[in-house]
Amino acid sequence: MNYQNILVELEDRIGIIKINRPEVRNALDNQTLSEIDHAFDSLENDKQIGVIIVTGTGEKSFAAGADIKQLSKKQPIDALIPGMSGLYRKIENSSKATIAAINGFALGGGCELALACDIRIAAEHAKIGLPELSLSIIPGAGGTQRLARIIGKGRALDMILTGDILTATQAQAIGLVSSVVPLDELFQAAKDKADKILKKGPLAIKMAKLVINRGLDIDMDTALMMEKMAQAILFGSDDKNEGTQAFLEKRQAIFTGM
DSSP: OOOSSEEEEEETTEEEEEEOOGGGTTOBOHHHHHHHHHHHHHHHTOTTOOEEEEEESSSSEEEOOBOHHHHTTOOGGGGGSOHHHHHHHHHHTOSSEEEEEEOSEEETHHHHHHHHSSEEEEETTOEEEOOGGGGTOOOTTTHHHHHHHHHOHHHHHHHHHHOOOEEHHHHHHTTSSSEEEOHHHHHHHHHHHHHHHHTSOHHHHHHHHHHHHHHTTSOHHHHHHHHHHHHHHHHTSHHHHHHHHHHHTTSOOOOOOO
8 A cells, every 4th residue: 555644664573653744743634544554454464563663753743633624524423433443443452562652742533542552652742632522522532441441530531521631741650651751762762662572472462462451341250260261372372382491491482473
């Protein structure tokens, strides 16, 4: 696909998606979302890729949210199609680890995109928020649900009802982002995180994501049983045998995902 609004790069086993509309603060119009969807599918299906990093170009914005001109034309039926929400669910359920490198404003749909990723790292000047209620709509691409699960119900309600925009430091203090770094160190910080993840068993990464994401929605006993089932699968894997043997032999494991 000939992308117009994003850049896709590969570095070793890392796939990188960069939203490339700096002139409109990387706003997420329909074409941009379609391109992200296509690129994400390509990286998801690439067996050589273990981590996907999502970021924006420029110094001002990660993604400033939905295109307001397109949003103003939305009708009730539009809220029911998968759209942005479906894409973000796909990202959340990826078998790969995903990292949002927040290089500036992450507002509305841009914040929700970051929330869909497993790990969020922010530049020092980044600003993060869900201001949708000012338009008399709610965050509709997972924001009401993921934010509450990540930072807790009370803080999520405060953030959404007031529309307050948080600094990177404030976001880190409540667990919305895991680390804050200078802008010129942001991509390297994301890459360093990715490199750590790439040393882990890919099947174990997939199972860890599955039991954490699904376990939040069920009772503890069922979640613990799901954890046991996932562990049983891993105990029978070639990668478990390789990982334990490599540890005993004091060498780096070579995982195959089997």
